[in-house]
Amino acid sequence: MTIAAAFAPFVGLAVADSGLPECDLMAAPQTIDELEQILDLASEHQLKAVIWGGGTHQGIGGRIDPDLVIATSQLNRLIDWQPEDFTVTVEAGMRVSDLEEMLADRGQMAVLPELPGAATIGGVMAAGISGWRRARYGPTRDRVLEVDLVTGDGRRVRAGGRVVKNVTGFDLPRLAVGSYGSLGVIAQACLKLWPEPSTKVTVSVADGDRALATAYRPTAVVEADGVAKVYLGGTEAEVDGQVESLDGTVVPGWFWTPAPTGAVGWSLRVPPALIRSAIERLPSGWRYQAGLGVGEIKAASVDADGAAELRAWAESRGGALVIVSGPVGLYSDMDPWGTPPPGLDIQRELIRRFDPCRVVNPGRLPGGI
Amino acid sequence: MWPRSYRAGLPNTRSSLDEESACLCIPEARAWHEPDRLMTLIGDLREILGPDRVLSEPLERYLYGTDGGMARGEVIVVVLPETAGEVSDVVKAAKRHASPIVARGAGTGLAGGAAPAVPSVVVSLTNMKTIEIDLGNRTAWVGPGVINLDLSKLTRSSGFHFAPDPSSQSACTIGGNVANNSGGPHCLAEGTTTSHVLAVEIVTADGEVVLLGGPAPDPIGLDLRSVVVGSEGLLGIITRTLVKLTPNPLDVRTILAGFATMEDAVATSSGIVARGVVPAALEIMDQKMTRAVENFVGAGFPIDAAAILLAEVAGHPAAVEAEARLVEQVANENHVTSLRVAADEVERAKLWLGRKSAFGAVAQLAPDYYLHDTVVPRTQLVATMQKIYEIAERHGVLMLNVFHAGDGNLHPLVAFDASVEGQLDIVHAAMEEVARVCIEAGGALSGEHGIGLEKRDLMPLLYSEADLDAQARLREAFDPDGLFNPQKVLPAGSRCADLGRPIPAGAWL
Structure with a gap:
């Protein structure tokens, strides 16, 4: 055949x-x-x-x-939603926007990326992408309670469980987050949900750093091209009290701004305390959106000029500069990830055992594995 | 008096251990009675650490043979390294001598994770106590031997704490917390240990020191840090951890509610969560437990209540106010019989002392206890608790319950006397039934104590052959010889040679 x-x-x-x-x-x-x-x-x-x-x-x-x-x-079914348990199990092909819309009907949220476009649950997990609300709710990896993987050689494997607290066996669900399918295609996942706060506001402020220091555990503080927005959520009294101390323009609801776009897209990751320094080091002409208190900057530029120096600085501080999008030629001029992380041998050994013929996304991960 | 674990003897799992030793990856692991072999190993270890940090006297070896659980194993020798370099040298030496290695912290674990399943070199990490605080990044690098509570005490004046707070937090180490992905009452709102770990430095089975993760978000490559957390010492020895520090709440309120039935207490807890409030903690105790605790520490619990709920709300003062009102409202809807808000920090501390002394209080009732740890979906709590009480009654055991109701994490505890013949078997039989009931309700085998030896052989109740094989493959990728903490977590035969495809000749790598 x-x-x-x-x-x-x-x-x-x-x-x-x-x-x-x-x-x-x-x-x-x-x-x-x-x-x-x-x-x-x-x-x-x-x-x-x-x-x-x-x-x-x-x-x-x-x-x-x-x-x-x-x-x-086609793998986009809802498998199990337990609103009172704050858990939902879905197939990986379900769109993030469809899931969040469904959950919002019952005042719940999966706290995945805020402007997901066509992104799916499986895609967001496999790529390890988190939303800005990670500042308050933690990254996507903290949402994954159970995962069903289909390994590269076609075996269905389940790990974790549909409970919010679990140490039964190794934490494959968290390992699957950011694995780019190298251990298996994420087929289904159970996610931990959060209640949607009763009051949500977006406050535009001039000084994001000051806002971060003033607000008590804000949902997110995102700065784009010099203007910061503080996202707050909670009871009305709590939010009102916080707004007063912030000195900015208040809009009810959470309004997210799309990440800047350009010929080349970047994800710059640094320890949170270095974010101001990172913003100052962006080559001229780069547009950015920065998660204050988180340490992630989404940036866009017309070309890669200055990127090598920025990457060297970020890596020397324990961070990374990752290409998110760009012309094909760029990927051969510049490693899309940068210096591979330690423990590459273990990563290889892991992948060998889950995808022995190296079928799924070969060479996609750092170090070309 | 002998330690409890000595009196209680070994768990059921022990009987299967001897048979399995034959197929250990390290064939000579049991030949330690040969004095030459033992003396060369000890000699090599002394060369690395000096004579004072290598413990080989019978009493010393005996003391390190167990943890807070019931299993006791055989210790070849105990070593006390102080740096990652020393741990690395110890691992290389042990490997050269084909000796398994069991790493341990304070030994407060309850699942036998630190009790060697086969004669092993025990690496005690309690001397590795360095702390480097970075308030700018709200993180701290901590050695594995740092006591959990010590970190929170050290950062308190700066307005921060380390969120995971197991009951044993005044004794347990952060290295142990990381290895077990420990929880505690306050992980309801803040997440278990794994949510607070940014990086781990481990010594691998090759003796290499490797840093996994880092201070920046989303480290590139497979997230090995996430899987080392909770791996119960099977994947590597943790020598340093970068943990997150959490801002202290601006305000906190602790509410003690009494109920005439367990159902009402559970319905209140579930009702609070279902209304979209995530309190800092939601703990329930049954009457047998509150009476034992009252006798023991006098926490002020109502001993006439069939069950009490300890609810804590924390955060911004306005939120605390609103959430406390909601807790009271839901309690009222569920026929609360008494309700008290801790008036000050002293009273609050007393209530928490009562909660965290629960297991100690049991010593008044019987010389031994078996503490279980399972999880069910929160909506299954009432039905599951009913079944658990039925099981206790049917087996005629004295059961007390205290549990993290907010996240469905149950801790049925049986007090008994192991010196009475047959008692331990009855306890084990009852507890296995409890595990089965929880799994049937859609739950898991352990919420925070781990699998270790205790629950290893129950893993097939929850996972298929393919699931366990995947776990075994994961272990093998880190430690192909099974050097670290052998025969834990995964039951014998988990790795199935006939599952999946062989690696084709000439494939990549």
């Missing part, structure tokens, strides 16, 4: 979605069982596969010329 014939049963309508890369083989599993079969076949034929959720974070990491694209758009 030809490879194309073997994959024929899994070629779904969803692959006609916009934005998918050109590829001979496109599969859209409708069930996790089908995803297992697809990865088993891919391993048998030693294919290189890219996993496609919403396509919003495909610019991060090493470039891949895939033999196979697996779209998760």
Whole structure:
């Protein structure tokens, strides 16, 4: 049987979605069982596969010329929502925006990225992307209670559980966050939810650093091109009290600003105390959005001039400068991640055991693994 | 008096250990009666650490053979390193001598995580107590031997604390907290230890010192830090941790509510959470426990109540006010029989002393106790508690309950006398049933104490063959020879050779 014939049963309508890369083989599993079969076949034929959720974070990491694209758009079911337990279990292809909208009906939130676009739960997890509200609620990894992975060789593996506190076995759910599918495709996940605060406001202030020092545990403080917004949530009295001390322009509700866009997109990560210094070091012409108190800066530029110096400085302080999007040529001129982290041998050994034929996103992670 | 664990003997799991030793990855692990072999190992270790930090006397080895749980194992020799370099040298020496290694902190764990399953070199990290505080980044680098409460005491005047607060926080070490992903009452709002760990430095099974994670958000590459947290000493030896410091609440209110039934207490706790309030802590105790505690420390608990709820709200003063009102309102809806708000810090401290002394208080009732730790979804608490009481009654055991109701984390405790023949078996049988009931309710085997030896053989109740195989693969990637804390967490035979594909010849790497 030809490879194309073997994959024929899994070629779904969803692959006609916009934005998918050109590829001979496109599969859209409708069930996790089908995803297992697809990865088993891919391993048998030693294919290189890219996993496609919403396509919003495909610019991060090493470039891949895939033999196979697996779209998760059909794996988008709600499996289990327990509002009184504050947990929800969904398939990985569900869009973040659909999930948050559904949860908002019952005053709950998964606290994933605020402007997710087409991003899916699985994509946000696999890429380890957090929203600005991490300042108060912690990063995405703190949301994941249980995960179902389909390993590179097509075995379904579950770890964690649908309870908010659990130390039964190794913490594979957290390890899956930011793994880019290298241990397995995230097929389903149970997330911890938070109650939506009854009062939410956005306060524009001139001095973000002062606001961060003044406000008591704000939801987020985000500075973009010199103007800071303080996001507060809680009871009315609590929020009102905080607003008074901030001296800014108040708007009810949380209003998030899209990250700057440009020919090249960047994620600069530094220890939180160095964020001002990091902003000052951005090469001229770079636009930015900075999470004060968090240490992450989303930036955009027309080219990579000055990026090498900035990366060297960030790495010397324990941080990183990561390419988030850019022209193909940039990825060969400049490592998309920078200096690989320590413990690369262990990472390799792990991946070997979960994806022995190295099917899913080979070479995507730092160090080209 | 002998320690409790000696009297109580070994857990059920012990019987299976001897059979398994035959297939240990380190074949000579049991041949320590050969004096030459032992003396060369001790000689090598003394060369690294000097004579004073290598303990080989029988009493010393005996003392390090157990933790707060019931298992006792055999210790070859105890070492007390003070730097990561020394830990690395010890690991290399032990590996050269084909000796397994068990790392430990204060030994307050309850699941046998620090009790060697096979004769092992025990690495006690309690001498590694450095603390470097970085208030600008709200973090601290801490050695694994730093006592949990000491860090919070040290940072209190600056307005910060280390949020995980297990009951043993005045004795347990942060290294142990990290290895077990410890919880505590206040992790309801703040998350367990893993949410507070930014980086760990470990010594690997090769003796290499590796830093995983860092001070900046989202370290690049696989997040090995996250999986080392809670790995119970199986993946590496923690030599340093970068932890987050949490701002102290501006205001705090602690409310003590009494109820005529356990159902009312649980309904109040669940009702508070369901209304979208995440209090700092929500703890429940049953009447047997409150009476034991009252006798022991006089915390001021109402002993006529069938159950009490200790609720704490903390944060911004306005929020505290509103949340305290809601706690009272939900308690009233659920037929609260008595309600008291701690008037001052002294009274508040007394209430928490009562909660945290619960396990100690049990000593008045019987010489031994078995403390369980399971989790259920919060909506299953009432039904599960009912089943747990039925199990205790059916087995005729004296059971007391104190638990983290806010996150569904149960701690049924059986007080008994292990010197009465057959008692321990009855206790084990009852507790295994409790585990089964919790898993049937959609729960997990452990919320914060860990799996260790105690629950290792119950893992298949929760996970499939493929799930356990994945866990074993993970372990193997870090420690292919099974040098660190062998035979813990994963039951024998977890790694299935016939699952999955072999690595093809000529593949990458």
